[in-house]
Amino acid sequence: MSADEFMGYARPTGQPGIRNHVLVVPNVVCSATVAKKIAERTGTKTFYNQFGCGHIGPDYRFMLRSISGLAKNPNVAAALVVGLGCESIPAANMAKEIAKTEKPVEYLDIEEVGGALASVEKGVEVVERLKADVATQRREAFPLADLTLGLECGSSDAISGITANPALGIATDRLVEAGGTAILPEFIEWFGAEQELAERFVDEAEGQRFLNLVAAAGETFRQMGADFSLIMPGNVKGGLSTIEEKAIGNIHKAGSKPIQGLLKYATPPPGKGLWLMVEPGIDIESMTGLAGAGCQICVFTTGRGTPAGNLVMPVIKVTGNPHTYAAQKSDIDLDVAAIMEGGSVEAFGEQIFASIVEVANGEQTLAEEHGFEEIAFWRPPYIANVDPAIKDVFDEYLHGKL
Amino acid sequence: MKTTIKSRRDLIVIRSHMPAKYLIINPDADNVATALAELPKNSTLDVEVRGETRTLTFKKKIPFGHKFVLEHLEGGDEVVKYGQVIGVVKGRKVLEPGDYAHTRQIKSQYHRTEFKGDRGETA
Numbered sequence: 001m002s003a004d005e006f007m008g009y010a011r012p013t014g015q016p017g018i019r020n021h022v023l024v025v026p027n028v029v030c031s032a033t034v035a036k037k038i039a040e041r042t043g044t045k046t047f048y049n050q051f052g053c054g055h056i057g058p059d060y061r062f063m064l065r066s067i068s069g070l071a072k073n074p075n076v077a078a079a080l081v082v083g084l085g086c087e088s089i090p091a092a093n094m095a096k097e098i099a100k101t102e103k104p105v106e107y108l109d110i111e112e113v114g115g116a117l118a119s120v121e122k123g124v125e126v127v128e129r130l131k132a133d134v135a136t137q138r139r140e141a142f143p144l145a146d147l148t149l150g151l152e153c154g155s156s157d158a159i160s161g162i163t164a165n166p167a168l169g170i171a172t173d174r175l176v177e178a179g180g181t182a183i184l185p186e187f188i189e190w191f192g193a194e195q196e197l198a199e200r201f202v203d204e205a206e207g208q209r210f211l212n213l214v215a216a217a218g219e220t221f222r223q224m225g226a227d228f229s230l231i232m233p234g235n236v237k238g239g240l241s242t243i244e245e246k247a248i249g250n251i252h253k254a255g256s257k258p259i260q261g262l263l264k265y266a267t268p269p270p271g272k273g274l275w276l277m278v279e280p281g282i283d284i285e286s287m288t289g290l291a292g293a294g295c296q297i298c299v300f301t302t303g304r305g306t307p308a309g310n311l312v313m314p315v316i317k318v319t320g321n322p323h324t325y326a327a328q329k330s331d332i333d334l335d336v337a338a339i340m341e342g343g344s345v346e347a348f349g350e351q352i353f354a355s356i357v358e359v360a361n362g363e364q365t366l367a368e369e370h371g372f373e374e375i376a377f378w379r380p381p382y383i384a385n386v387d388p389a390i391k392d393v394f395d396e397y398l399h400g401k402l
Numbered sequence: 403m404k405t406t407i408k409s410r411r412d413l414i415v416i417r418s419h420m421p422a423k424y425l426i427i428n429p430d431a432d433n434v435a436t437a438l439a440e441l442p443k444n445s446t447l448d449v450e451v452r453g454e455t456r457t458l459t460f461k462k463k464i465p466f467g468h469k470f471v472l473e474h475l476e477g478g479d480e481v482v483k484y485g486q487v488i489g490v491v492k493g494r495k496v497l498e499p500g501d502y503a504h505t506r507q508i509k510s511q512y513h514r515t516e517f518k519g520d521r522g523e524t525a
Contacts, residue, residue, distance in 0.1 A: 158436055158467040161484075162425060192512050239436070239467035241481075241503065242510035245488035303467075323466065340438045341422065 004178055006147065006360040007139035008296075009077065012102035014268075016142045017074040018296045018360045021045050021312055022130050024123065025071050025098075027083035027091045027107075028052030034116050035082040038123035042131060047311050047375035053087040062265070062398060064089050066377045068097040069266040069292025071105065073312045077137065078104040078130040082123060085111030104130055139362070145179030145272065147360060150290030150298035150313065151253045152185070154283035157238020157303030161249020163320020163339040163348075164301035170349020171299065171356060172255035172274070181272045183263065183293055184254040187217055188281035192244035193251045197276070200259045210262050213278065216393040220381065223390075238303050238321075253301060264397055265378055266292025278397045283308055285378040287315065297359055299352060307331045309367025311375050314359050317366065318352060333366050423447060426472070428485035433473050434503050436483075437464040451499075458500035469503040481508045 001007055008016035024046040026035035032048050039046035047070075055063045067089075071079040079098055083091025095107035106126050113119045151172060153160060172182045190197055194214045201207030231246050240246045260273040266289045269275045279289045283306065290298055291313040298315045300308065305328040309315045319325050322337035334355060336348040359365055367373075380398050424435045429452065441447060441464040449458050451472045464470050469483070475497040480487045489508045491497060497507060 158469070162427060162436065192510075236505055239465065239469065239504070241469065241505050241508050242489040243512050244486070244510060245483060248484045248486050248488065321467070340425070 001141045004144050005141045006144060006357050007362065008142045008146070008360065009074075009137050010140055010142075011074050011077075014101060015074045015146045015148060015294060015296065016140075017077065018147075018362070019075040019312070019314065020077045020134055020137055021075055022127060022134055023071050023076045023079045023312065024127060025049075025067065025079055025081045025094065026052070027067070027081050027089065027094050028087040030084040030087065031082045031110055031119075034110060034119050034123065037120045038080070038082065038127055041120070041124050042127040044127055044131065045311055045373065047373065049375075051377060051379075052089060055088050058395065058398065060089060062380065063377070064094065064097055065264075066266045066288070066292055068094055069294075070288070070312055070375070071098040072101050072103075072268075073291050073294055074296050075312045075314075076103070077134040079106075080123060080126050080130065081105065081107035082119065083107060083109045085109035104133060106130070143179065144175065144357070147175060147297065147356070148181040148183065148269070148293070148295045149175055149356065150183055150185070150287065150293075150295035152283060152287055152290065152298055152300040152315070153189075153250055153253060153302065154300060154306050154308065155232075155234050155238075155302050155304035156240065156246060156250065157235065157321055157324075158240050158245070158249070159238070159321045159337075159340070160301055160303040160319075161245075161252060163336050163345075164303075164318045165249055165252035165320075166345050167320070167336050167339065167348040167352055168253045168299050168301055168318065169255040170346055171352040172253065173257055174349070174353045175356070176255065176257045176272075176274055179272055181269055181275070182254070183269065183275045183277050183290055183295060184251070185277040185279040185286045185289060186250075186281035187214060187276075187278060189247055189250045190214055190276075191218065192242070192247035194247075196248075197251060197259065200257075202258045202260055206261050207259075210276065212393055213262065213397055216390045217280075219390050220394075234304050253299075262397065263293060265289045265380070268294040279378055282376070282378070284374045284376040287313065288375050288377055297356055299356065302332070305331055307367070307370070307372050308374055309365070309370075309372035311373040314365045315367050316352070316355055316359055330370070331366060424449060424470075426451075427483060431482050431485040433475065433480075433482050434469040434471050434488075437466055437468055437470065440464070440466050441470070449499075456499060460500050460502075462502045464502055470499075471497045471501050471503050472499055474498055487511070 022044040024035045024039045026032040026049040035046045081091045081095045091107040098105045110119045198207040257274045263277040305324045318334040325335040443463045477494045
C-alpha cells in the first residue's frame with residue numbers, strides 16, 4: 001500500500017467499503033424488534049426504524065431512498081431486509097433497491113414466514129449464511145480517490161470556527177486534491193454565508209439554484225413565523241452571538257475547493273470533488289443522510305462535545321475546545337486545541353487527514369468502540385399552505401432528478 | 403502583523419501565530435477579539451490593535467470563546483470578525499474597547515437571500 005492508498009473491501013459496484021458489515025434492515029417500525037433480535041443473535045448491525053409505513057407519493061421515494069441508502073453504503077457487505085408484509089414500501093421493493101449495488105441482499109416478510117418468532121429463526125439462518133460469505137473477504141489497496149468524506153459539525157462554539165473547522169478544511173482539501181469526494185450537509189448552517197458558497201460553485205447557474213433553495217428555506221421559516229436567530233442555546237453559551245458568525249465558522253470545514261453541486265438528502269454524488277447536501281442541520285439526521293449518500297467515513301467537529309456515531313459510517317470526532325476534550329475524552333478522537341497556543345492549523349489538518357486514512361484502514365473510532373450507532377431520518381416538511389413556488393423549489397431538491 | 407486576507411489559506415497563516423489569551427482573526431478588519439482563556443472581571447490585558455498596543459480593562463468577565471470589542475462602537479455599527487460582518491451593535495448601546503460583545507450587545511442583521519418565486523432567479 002502506498003501513501004495515497006487505503007485498504008478497503010471491494011464491492012461489486014461503486015466505491016470500496018472500509019468496514020464489512022452485515023446489516024439487518026427493519027423495513028418498517030412493525031418489524032424493528034424482529035430485526036433487533038436477529039442482529040443480537042448474529043452479532044450484526046441494525047437500528048430502530050420508526051418509519052416505513054404510510055409513505056405515499058414523493059414521501060415514498062424519499063423514505064425508500066433514505067432507508068435503502070444505509071444498506072447501499074459501501075461499508076455494508078450484505079443485507080437482510082425484514083418486513084412485516086403489509087407496509088407501504090414492500091420489503092421486496094426495498095431489497096430490489098439495495099440490490100442495485102449488486103451486493104448480496106435478501107428479504108423476508110413476517111406475515112409470510114409465519115409470525116415473529118419464526119421470522120427471527122429464519123432471519124438468523126439467512127444472516128449466518130450472509131456472514132459466512134462476507135467473512136472470506138480480505139482488504140485490498142485502493143486509491144484515496146475512492147473515499148467519500150462526510151463533513152459534520154455539532155454543538156458548535158466560537159472555538160470550532162477558529163480551530164477544528166479550519167483544520168478539517170485542510171484535510172478536506174487534501175482529500176479533494178487526491179481525487180476524492182467530500183460532502184457538506186446542513187443548509188441552516190449556510191444562512192449568512194450563502195453568497196460566499198454560491199460563488200464557489202463551478203457552475204454559476206447551479207450557484208443561483210443553490211441561492212434560491214436557501215431563499216426558499218428562509219421564506220418557509222418566515223411564513224412559519226420564525227426569525228433567523230436559529231442558533232441553539234449551546235451555541236450561545238459557547239460564545240456565538242449571531243447566525244452569520246456561526247455560518248462563517250462552520251463552512252471552514254469544507255476547505256477551499258470549488259463546489260460541484262447540490263445533492264438531495266441521502267443521494268450519492270454523481271462525481272468526485274466537493275458537494276453540498278440538502279438537510280437542515282440536525283447532527284444525527286445529517287449523518288444518516290451522509291451515510292445514505294455513500295460516505296464511508298465522517299469527521300465531526302464539535303465545540304461542546306457529543307457521543308454521536310453512525311451505524312455504518314465510522315465517525316471521527318474532533319474538538320478544538322480544551323475544556324470539552326478534558327471533560328469528554330471518552331467521546332473525542334482528536335484534540336486540536338493546541339492550535340490556540342500557536343500550533344499550526346496545517347499540521348493539525350494533516351493529522352486529521354492521517355486519522356481519516358487510519359480509520360479507513362480499519363482502526364476503530366471511539367464511537368465504534370463504544371457502540372454509538374445513532375440513526376435518525378430527516379422528515380422533510382410537506383407544506384401544503386406555502387407559496388406553490390417555494391414548494392416547487394423544495395420538491396425539486398427533495399425528490400426531483402438531479 | 404499586517405496581512406491582507408485573500409483566502410482561507412492566508413487566514414490560517416495568521417492563526418498559526420495565535421497569542422495565548424485572545425485572538426483577532428483578521429487583524430486588519432476585525433473590531434472584536436475572541437477570548438482564548440477566561441478573562442476575569444476588572445482584569446487588564448495588553449492587546450495589539452492595528453499595530454498599536456492598548457491596555458484594555460474588562461468591566462465584565464469574558465468567558466472562554468466569547469468576544470470583546472476592540473474599538474468604540476455604537477448602536478447600528480457593524481461588528482466584524484473573520485474580516486466579515488457578523489452583526490450590528492443593538493439599539494442605542496455604546497461599547498468601548500474591552501466591553502463584552504454577545505447576544506445582549508449585538509444582533510444578527512442577516513438578510514435572507516430574497517426569494518423571487520421562480521427557479522434560478524435570485525436577488
